[in-house]
Amino acid sequence: MTHHVKSMLETYPKDLPGVDLEKLAECIDACFECAQACTACADACLGEDMVADLTQCIRTDLDCADICATTGSVLSRRTGFETSITKAILEACAAACQACASECEQHASMHEHCRICAEACRRCEAACRDLLSALG
Structure with a gap:
């Protein structure tokens, strides 16, 4: 998917x-x-026999999925790029991914x-931190 993401970014005028x-x-x-993996994990947790023991995992998965999807959308929009907002959402996403990875x-x-x-959460957390470092 990165190929398409990068191709779209390169078309920006x-x-x-x-x-x-x-x-x-x-x-x-x-x-x-990560958003997809977290959504699928929450759904799989709901299918487990011991679903009551996975309540925190499900909640963390769903929170992380929402935050990751929103972060991906915000990062995809380049018009009116605001560095302070981008940094804040990247920090929030990294924190959500860290919490979800620890729970899972x-x-x-x-x-x-x-x-x-x-694994998906750790990859996303690292990518958010890498981009944060690049933004200075």
Whole structure:
């Protein structure tokens, strides 16, 4: 998916100085991938026999999915780019991913969907932090 994300970013008619398009594309891709993984993990948790034990995991998955989807959408819009808003949403997304990964890792040995979700969250967290560093 990163290819399409980067291709779309490259079609923007104006230059956006100070933004590394490669890191931006990677972060957008990681955000949308994480949102999907978190949504699917929450749904899989609902299908488990011990669903009552997974309430916190489900809640964290759904919160992270919403935050990641929103972050991916905000990062995809370049017109009127506001660095302070971008930094704030990247920080929030990294924090949500960190919390979700930590929660899912607690269940990873029992539930493969939690292991996969934790991996997606760690990738997204890293991508958000990389982009934050690039923005200065």
